Structures are given as structure tokens and as C-alpha cells.
Amino acid sequence: MTWSTDDIGDLRGRTAVxxxxxxxxxxxHTALELARHGARVALAGRTPAKLDAAAEAITAQVPYAALESLVVDLSDLSSVRAAAEAAGALGPLHLLVNNAGIMATPFRRTVDGLESQMATNHFGPFLLTGLLLDQLVASGAGRVVTLSSQAHRLARSAPLGDPRARRRYSRWRVYGQTKLANLLFTFELDRRLRRAGLPVLSLAAHPGLAGTHLAVNGQLGGTEGRRAAILDAAMKAIAQSAAAGAWPGLMAATADLPGGTYVGPGGPGQASGRPRVVGTAPLARDEMAQRRLWETSEATVGLSWP
Ligand SMILES: NC(=O)c1ccc[n+]([C@@H]2O[C@H](COP(=O)([O-])OP(=O)(O)OC[C@H]3O[C@@H](n4cnc5c(N)ncnc54)[C@H](OP(=O)(O)O)[C@@H]3O)[C@@H](O)[C@H]2O)c1
Structure with a gap:
């Protein structure tokens, strides 16, 4: 099967975050395609002006788009709790796409005392998903899609130690560990949902190499200025488009697939191309690591679930 956005189907009556x-x-591009196919989409991000710009750009292409806005800084657990409370007004949720992320940023500790890549890429999404679970269950057919990366293969071990402990920091090693955490979380969540008999699926996807602002945000701290423009252009030259980068997540979000499925591009090295079901590094399948990360995450964010 060669998947394309034409396969997304009619999403009217569904709500996605x-x-x-x-x-x-x-x-x-994920939000754009979901809206194009009729879903009501809540755009969840930390910068209100960027949420407005995204809504404007989506509406320019999809005038009938039903969009909501949710302000959340995933690196701040109190912000995640506030956003989840605000999200209550959305009612039942059919889809949560844990897409936001940062890559290889300089060391920073968050207000919660966590390293910022782990906080943004794993602990914030872990808490957000847990707090939105009741709404995902309420839809009767919920789905959680979490964006990982081929970089999960860079991790030599799962991030299972005390997340507030001081240790030597390598920005790429930690990025790889956050993306491994995304997979460990996906598979453990899927198992726990099935064990609890809840009508929610947990899947993961990776975009290959896509020409976005990820590299420039991580290396230069933002998208402004000449150096940022040069790095952005270099990324676009070697990578597939951001729109194509959204395909694996969209397939995971909308195709008829079982929980625990991992989707990535089907081209050479999984760097680009039409999406298909792909495999993971063996570490991501370590059930002991999945369970221990879950327990550490519950203790870290102060929420036991499902
Ligand atoms: N691009 C690739 O080749 C590639 C490859 C593998 C995996 N991925 C994964 O794909 C996902 C999307 O990345 P992208 O390439 O689209 O990068 P991007 O263009 O930099 O977009 C990242 C998004 O995450 C948001 N974000 C960052 N920190 C946040 C925080 N603390 N709270 C809330 N939102 C936050 C950003 O918001 P602001 O704009 O406000 O900063 C932005 O909307 C990430 O999970 C990344 O790891 C990307």
C-alpha cells in the first residue's frame, strides 16, 4: 500500500490537538491536512503570535477550517497542567499529536529542575497525554501519535536515571535519548491502554529528514538573522519538504493500523519518501526500560495514569 494524503478520509466531527x-x-502541515479533511484542530504551542500565524496560514488554504488555540509550554509542567485544563472545553478528543520538540539545544534546566530537551520532548508530552486521556477515552476511538526520530538510534541507553541529577551533558546524546523515550513511551502506553481496555491507540512516527526550523532553533536559538537563514536553506537543500515530513505522522493518525505501530518514510535510509510501517532499534523494544521510564515519568510529573 502506498499511502498519500488522499487516503486520510473524512474527519468531520473529529477533534485533534x-x-x-x-x-x-x-x-x-499535520494540522493543515487534518483541517483540510474536516477535523476541528486545536493548535497547541508556546508562542501565541505563532499560533495566530499558523491559524491564518491554514485558513488561507482551508477557508472552512475549524481551529482552536491552546497555549502550552511543554518544558514547564505547570503550563502543561493549565493547558490541559483549558483543553477541557474542547470536549471529547479523537487525536493527540505529540509533535512539538527541540533538538540538540545547549544545556538548560527548566523551572521544574529538569534538563530542557527531556522536559520538552518527553516529560511535558507525557503529562499532557495523561491529563487528556479522559477526553481521548470519551471520544470512543482516541489515538495518540508521538513523533520520534531516526536519532533514537544514537542513544546508547534509555534515560532511566534521576532526571534532576547533574551529569555530563552531550546535546546530541540527550536528543537521541529523548527520541528513544518517545518510543518507549508509545509502546508502554499502548500496552497499558490495552490492559485497561480503553478505546485509545498509541502509535509513533518519524519524519525522516525534513526541512523545518528544528536545526536552526536548536543550534542558534531561533529563526531570526542571516546565520539562521543560511542554516535553514542548507537544511531545505538536503531534506524533503516539511509537508512530506508530516506524512508519517498523518498516516499513523488516520490509517487503519494497530496500536504500537511505528511509521516512517519508505525511501532510502528512511530519510524521505512515502510513509510505511518501519522498525525500531532493539533498545526501544526493551519492555523493562519501557516500564521503568513510565514509573520515573509518573514520579517526575506527579501523575499516575492511565
Ligand atoms: N525535521 C526533521 O528532520 C525531524 C527529524 C526527526 C524528528 N523530528 C521531530 O519532528 C517534530 C517536529 O519538529 P520540526 O522539525 O517540525 O521542528 P520545528 O520546525 O522546530 O518545530 C518544532 C515545534 O515545536 C514547538 N516547541 C518547541 N519547544 C516547545 C515548548 N517548550 N512548548 C511547546 N512547543 C514547543 C515549536 O514552537 P516555537 O516555534 O514556538 O519554538 C515548533 O512549533 C519534533 O518532535 C522533532 O524531534 C524532526
Missing amino acids: VTGPTVGGIGF
Whole structure:
């Protein structure tokens, strides 16, 4: 089967939350396609002006788009709790796409005392998903799609130690560990949902290499200025488009697939191309690591679930 966005089908009557929908990124194209196919989409991001710009750009292409806005800084657990409370007004949720992320940023500790890549890419989404679970269950057919990366293969071990402990920081090793955490979380969530008999699926996807602002945000701290423009252009030259980068997540979100499925591009090295079901590094399948990360995450964010 060769999947394309024509396969998404009619999403009218469904509500989706997409984190990190900034124009130019994978989340933007994910939200755009979901809206184009009739879903009501809540754009969830930390910068209100960027949420407005994303809504404007989506509406320009999809005048009938039904969009909502949810302000959330995933690196701040109190912000995640506030956003989840605000999301209560959305009612039942059919889809949560945990897309927002940062890559290889300099060391920073968050207000919660966590390293910022782990906080943004794993602990914030873990808490958000847990707090939205009742609404996902309420739809009767919920789905959680979490964006990982081929970089999960860079991790030599799962991030299972005390997340507030001081240790030597390598920005790429930690990025790889956050993306491994995304997969460990996906598979453990899927198992727990099935064990609890809840009508929610948990899947993961990776975009291959897509020309977004991820590299420039991580290396230069933002998208402004000449150096950022040069790095952005270099990424676009070697990568597939951000729109194509959204395809694996969209397939995971809408195709008839079982929980625990991982979707990525089907081209050479899974860097680009039409999406298909792909495999993971063996570490991601370590059930002990999945369970221990879950327990550490519950203790870290102060929420036991499902
Ligand atoms: N691009 C690739 O080749 C590639 C490859 C593998 C995996 N991925 C994964 O794909 C996902 C999307 O990345 P992208 O390439 O589209 O990058 P991007 O263009 O940099 O977009 C990242 C999005 O995440 C948001 N974000 C960052 N920190 C946040 C926080 N603390 N709270 C809430 N939102 C936050 C950003 O918001 P602001 O604009 O406000 O900063 C932006 O909307 C990430 O999970 C990434 O790891 C990407």
C-alpha cells in the first residue's frame, strides 16, 4: 500500500490537538491536512503570535477550517497542567499529536529542575497525554501519535536515571535519548491502554529528514538573522519538504493500523519518501526500560495514569 494524503478520509466531527504547529514545521502541515479533511484542530504551542500565524496560514488554504488555540509550554509542567485544563472545553478528543520538540539545544534546566530537551520532548508530552486521556477515552476511538526520530538510534541507553541529577551533558546524546523515550513511551502506553481496555491507540512516527526550523532553533536559538537563514536553506537543500515530513505522522493518525505501530518514510535510509510501517532499534523494544521510564515519568510529573 502506498499511502498519500488522499487516503486520510473524512474527519468531520473529529477533534485533534496538534502540538508545535509553527508555520514551516511538521506540526503545521499535520494540522493543515487534518483541517483540510474536516477535523476541528486545536493548535497547541508556546508562542501565541505563532499560533495566530499558523491559524491564518491554514485558513488561507482551508477557508472552512475549524481551529482552536491552546497555549502550552511543554518544558514547564505547570503550563502543561493549565493547558490541559483549558483543553477541557474542547470536549471529547479523537487525536493527540505529540509533535512539538527541540533538538540538540545547549544545556538548560527548566523551572521544574529538569534538563530542557527531556522536559520538552518527553516529560511535558507525557503529562499532557495523561491529563487528556479522559477526553481521548470519551471520544470512543482516541489515538495518540508521538513523533520520534531516526536519532533514537544514537542513544546508547534509555534515560532511566534521576532526571534532576547533574551529569555530563552531550546535546546530541540527550536528543537521541529523548527520541528513544518517545518510543518507549508509545509502546508502554499502548500496552497499558490495552490492559485497561480503553478505546485509545498509541502509535509513533518519524519524519525522516525534513526541512523545518528544528536545526536552526536548536543550534542558534531561533529563526531570526542571516546565520539562521543560511542554516535553514542548507537544511531545505538536503531534506524533503516539511509537508512530506508530516506524512508519517498523518498516516499513523488516520490509517487503519494497530496500536504500537511505528511509521516512517519508505525511501532510502528512511530519510524521505512515502510513509510505511518501519522498525525500531532493539533498545526501544526493551519492555523493562519501557516500564521503568513510565514509573520515573509518573514520579517526575506527579501523575499516575492511565
Ligand atoms: N525535521 C526533521 O528532520 C525531524 C527529524 C526527526 C524528528 N523530528 C521531530 O519532528 C517534530 C517536529 O519538529 P520540526 O522539525 O517540525 O521542528 P520545528 O520546525 O522546530 O518545530 C518544532 C515545534 O515545536 C514547538 N516547541 C518547541 N519547544 C516547545 C515548548 N517548550 N512548548 C511547546 N512547543 C514547543 C515549536 O514552537 P516555537 O516555534 O514556538 O519554538 C515548533 O512549533 C519534533 O518532535 C522533532 O524531534 C524532526
